[in-house]
Amino acid sequence: MEKYYPKANLLFNNFVKELSHNIVYKLLKQAQEAGDIKEDINLELLVKIYFFRIDNLVFKKNNLFESYGKAELFKHLVIYNLKGIITGL
Secondary structure, eight states, X not given: OTTTOHHHHHHHHHHHHIIIIIIIHHHHHHHHHTTSBOTTOOHHHHHHHHHXXXXXXXXXXXXXXXXXXXXXXXXXXXXXXXXXXXXXX
Protein backbone atom coordinates (compact mmCIF):
# COMPACT_ATOMS: atom_id res chain seq x y z
CA MET A 1 0.00 0.00 0.00
CA GLU A 2 2.84 2.36 0.84
CA LYS A 3 4.39 2.11 -2.62
CA TYR A 4 1.27 2.45 -4.77
CA TYR A 5 -1.08 4.39 -2.49
CA PRO A 6 1.05 6.71 -0.34
CA LYS A 7 -1.87 8.98 0.59
CA ALA A 8 -4.02 6.05 1.68
CA ASN A 9 -1.07 4.62 3.58
CA LEU A 10 -0.55 7.91 5.40
CA LEU A 11 -4.24 8.09 6.24
CA PHE A 12 -4.16 4.52 7.57
CA ASN A 13 -1.02 5.17 9.63
CA ASN A 14 -2.58 8.30 11.12
CA PHE A 15 -5.71 6.34 11.99
CA VAL A 16 -3.66 3.62 13.71
CA LYS A 17 -1.67 6.24 15.62
CA GLU A 18 -4.85 8.03 16.74
CA LEU A 19 -6.53 4.79 17.75
CA SER A 20 -3.53 3.38 19.58
CA HIS A 21 -2.27 6.48 21.38
CA ASN A 22 -5.33 8.58 21.95
CA ILE A 23 -7.94 5.91 22.57
CA VAL A 24 -6.52 2.49 23.49
CA TYR A 25 -3.57 3.76 25.53
CA LYS A 26 -5.76 6.16 27.51
CA LEU A 27 -8.31 3.45 28.28
CA LEU A 28 -5.58 1.05 29.40
CA LYS A 29 -4.00 3.79 31.53
CA GLN A 30 -7.33 4.46 33.26
CA ALA A 31 -7.71 0.74 33.92
CA GLN A 32 -4.19 0.54 35.31
CA GLU A 33 -4.78 3.53 37.59
CA ALA A 34 -7.99 1.86 38.81
CA GLY A 35 -5.99 -1.25 39.69
CA ASP A 36 -7.48 -3.43 36.95
CA ILE A 37 -4.19 -3.85 35.06
CA LYS A 38 -0.98 -4.99 36.68
CA GLU A 39 1.26 -2.11 37.75
CA ASP A 40 4.39 -3.51 36.13
CA ILE A 41 2.86 -3.56 32.63
CA ASN A 42 4.50 -1.00 30.33
CA LEU A 43 1.37 0.19 28.55
CA GLU A 44 3.21 2.25 25.96
CA LEU A 45 5.29 -0.76 24.95
CA LEU A 46 2.24 -3.03 24.99
CA VAL A 47 0.32 -0.73 22.64
CA LYS A 48 3.31 -0.35 20.30
CA ILE A 49 3.87 -4.11 20.09
CA TYR A 50 0.20 -4.85 19.54
CA PHE A 51 -0.37 -2.22 16.87
CA PHE A 52 2.90 -2.85 15.04
CA ARG A 53 2.04 -6.50 14.59
CA ILE A 54 -1.71 -6.32 14.16
CA ASP A 55 -1.62 -4.70 10.72
CA ASN A 56 0.61 -7.50 9.44
CA LEU A 57 -1.77 -10.10 10.80
CA VAL A 58 -5.09 -8.77 9.61
CA PHE A 59 -4.55 -6.36 6.74
CA LYS A 60 -1.92 -7.99 4.54
CA LYS A 61 -2.30 -10.57 1.81
CA ASN A 62 -3.34 -13.97 3.22
CA ASN A 63 -4.54 -12.27 6.40
CA LEU A 64 -6.19 -13.94 9.35
CA PHE A 65 -9.69 -12.82 8.35
CA GLU A 66 -9.41 -15.15 5.38
CA SER A 67 -8.67 -18.13 7.64
CA TYR A 68 -10.67 -17.53 10.84
CA GLY A 69 -14.02 -16.12 11.93
CA LYS A 70 -14.38 -12.68 13.49
CA ALA A 71 -15.45 -14.05 16.88
CA GLU A 72 -12.45 -16.36 17.11
CA LEU A 73 -10.06 -13.61 16.05
CA PHE A 74 -11.57 -11.20 18.59
CA LYS A 75 -11.06 -13.71 21.40
CA HIS A 76 -7.47 -14.40 20.44
CA LEU A 77 -6.37 -10.90 19.52
CA VAL A 78 -8.20 -8.95 22.22
CA ILE A 79 -9.69 -11.01 25.05
CA TYR A 80 -6.82 -13.43 25.64
CA ASN A 81 -4.24 -10.64 25.44
CA LEU A 82 -6.12 -8.55 28.00
CA LYS A 83 -6.53 -11.49 30.34
CA GLY A 84 -2.75 -11.72 30.53
CA ILE A 85 -2.38 -8.19 31.88
CA ILE A 86 -5.39 -7.69 34.12
CA THR A 87 -5.37 -8.24 37.85
CA GLY A 88 -7.60 -10.60 39.77
CA LEU A 89 -7.48 -13.66 37.52
